[in-house]
Amino acid sequence: MTLPTHPGLDALLSDPSGAVIGLDYDGTIAPIVADPAAARVHPEAPEVLAGLAKLVGAVVIVTGRPPGTALALGTAEGGASLADVPGLVILGHYGRERWEAGRITAPPPTPGLDRVRTRLPELVRSLGLDGVLIEDKGQAVAVHTRRSPDPEAALTALSAPVAGLAAEAGLVVEPGRLVLELRPAGMDKGRALSRFLAERRARSVMFVGDDLGDLAAFEAVVAAPVPGVRVCSRSPEVSELAERADIVVDGPSGVVELLREIAEEIRRRLGES
Structure with a gap:
């Protein structure tokens, strides 16, 4: 080039x-x-x-x-x-x-991440979403929808509940390519x-x-x-x-x-x- x-x-x-x-x-x-x-x-x-x-x-x-x-x-x-x-x-x-x-x-990891590790799998199950992958990064937790039958629809369904969970845990949501990551602010x-x-x-x-x-x-x-x-x-x-x-x-x-x-x-x- x-x-x-x-x-x-x-x-x-x-x-x-x-x-x-x-x-x-x-x-x-x-x-x-x-x-x-x-x-x-x-x-x-x-x-x-x-x-x-x-x-x-x-x-x-x-x-x-x-x-x-x-x-x-x-x-x-x-x-x-x-x-x-x-x-x-x-x-x-x-x-x-x-x-x-x-x-x-x-x-040290942010305490709110433990809450997310417990609640996020329950949240995904409650929405009946297939093919959603949860990735524990240690200092953050991410939920991926790339493997879902309809990745965009799954991401949309997750957006509001994940934002609510992040707020409860004192974290922020970082959106990405078919992924939502819950991580510490700052x-x-x-x-x-x-x-x-x-x-x-x-x-x-x-x-x-x-x-x-x-x-x-x-x-x-x-x-x-x-x-x-x-x-x-x-x-x-x-x-x-x-x-x-x-x-x-x-x-x-x-x-x-x-x-x-x-x-x-x-x-x-x-x-x-």
């Missing part, structure tokens, strides 16, 4: 050592699949990210998943792993948990990204996402005091992100190709082979 012209992208290419590359996980560097536990990273992503990480200031994955889960799913079939990406940081649970240099740091991908940019004294930023939860990160890119570029991994299920993106690519394969082209252009400008 030919790299598009954009001021934020040009700033990144001109001064790569000051650039932060932020990425979502699901739908961005891993395909969306029916079973979240099977969302293995794109086979070329670890190698491409490893090469890019050697050229830029930092690569950070900002995801709703626990960092340990992203790492467990982050080994490609050929053996390359996200854990091998130099200096990689994973901000999981929207920034509540952090993995860096082989160590995870996290606050942190989102935008706040997590903004704090990381300040920590690393970034001089430019790129964020790549695919879902509604990534809108906050897009807003953080716009609000950042440095040049930025927003990239959408296109999905037929979510159009809002593409409408706000500076660059749109086709799914994880398109993301990997874009990152590869960025690394190659940086090497060219640096005079590397």
